[in-house]
Amino acid sequence: MTLQGMVKGTRNMLGRYVGKWFYDKGIPFDAANSPYFPPMVSAIQRVGSGPILDEEVEEVTKWIEEYKQSWPMIGITLMSDGWLNKVSTKEFLNFLAYSPKGTAFLSSKEVSGTKKDANFYVRLYDQIVEEVGDKHVVQFITDNARACVSAGSKLMDKRKDLVWTLCAAHNIDLMLEEIGKFKIVKETLEEARLVSRFIYNHP
Template identity: 70%
Template sequence: MTLKGMFPPIVNAIQRARPVVKPPTAYELSGPILDEEVDEVRKLIEEHKQSWPRTGITLMSAGWLNKVSKKAFVNFFAYSPKGTTFLTSKDVSGMKKDANFSVLLYDQIVEEVGDKHIVQFITDNVRAS
C-alpha cells in the first residue's frame, strides 16, 4: 500500500483518539513535503552525474505521442551503473522526423550532458508522429 493509500486510515485512527485533530490539506502537504522530495531527487541526480566521468553513460531516447493533445515528444535518459536518470523531454510536434532531426536533437542533449561522458546512444526506432 502506498503512503497515499495509508494516509486516510492513519488520520481516521488519530481522529478516533483525538477527535479535534484535523488532517493537513493537500496544499499544506505539497509545500514542505514536495520541497523535500524535490531536494532529494536533485541530490540523487547529482550523485549520478558525479559518477559519469568515471563510468560514462548510455544516452537513451524514446519518442511518444500524447493521444489527447496530439503532441509528439522525445524523452532523454542517461544510464550509468549508478542508475537511469531522466534528463529532459522535447516537444517535437510538427518537426520532420528524418536523419537531420535526430542529429540536431541529439546534438542539443550531448552539449548539455558533455560529449566526453557518452559511451553509446540508444534510441527507439518508432518515431512519434
C-alpha cells in the first residue's frame, strides 16, 4: 500500500469513529461547530474527515439487507412506537423489527391531525405487516391505548398466524404512574426532587 493510501485509510477510519461517537450518543452535528472541536480532532490526528454519514448509511443499509435475509428462517416481532416532535408538534408512528439478530428501524409514518381510532390503527398495522411480509411476522407489539388494543385484536382476527401483544414496558410505565399518585409516594418523590435540585444548584 502506498503512503497516500495509508493516509486516506486512516482519515476514513478516524472520520467513521468520530461519526459513530456522534450517532451513538445522539450528539447534535452542530457540536462540530464548536471552536474547540477542530483542535481536538487535530490533536487526535492531523488529517481531515471523509464522507462520514454516507459511509455509515451504506454500512447500516448493508446490515439491514443481511438482517432481512434471516427473516424467513426465524421470523420477526414488529413493534410500533408513537413519538411527538415537540418543536413542530408533528406526530409520528415508528415501526421496528426485532429478532434474535437485533433490532432495526423499518419506517416512520406521520399521523398528525388524524383520527386515531381502532380502524385507523388496524389499517396502519395491516399495511406495515403487508410491507414486511406476513409470513415473516410472528408477533406485533403495540402500546396500551384503548384504540391500539382494539386494533390488535382485529389484526389477529384478520391474520390468524400473527400474535398481538401489549408492550410490557408501557404497562410498567402506566403502573408506576398510578403508584406515583399515592400520597406517600407523591410526597416522597417531591422531597427527592427538592434534594436533587439543591445538589445540582450547589455544586
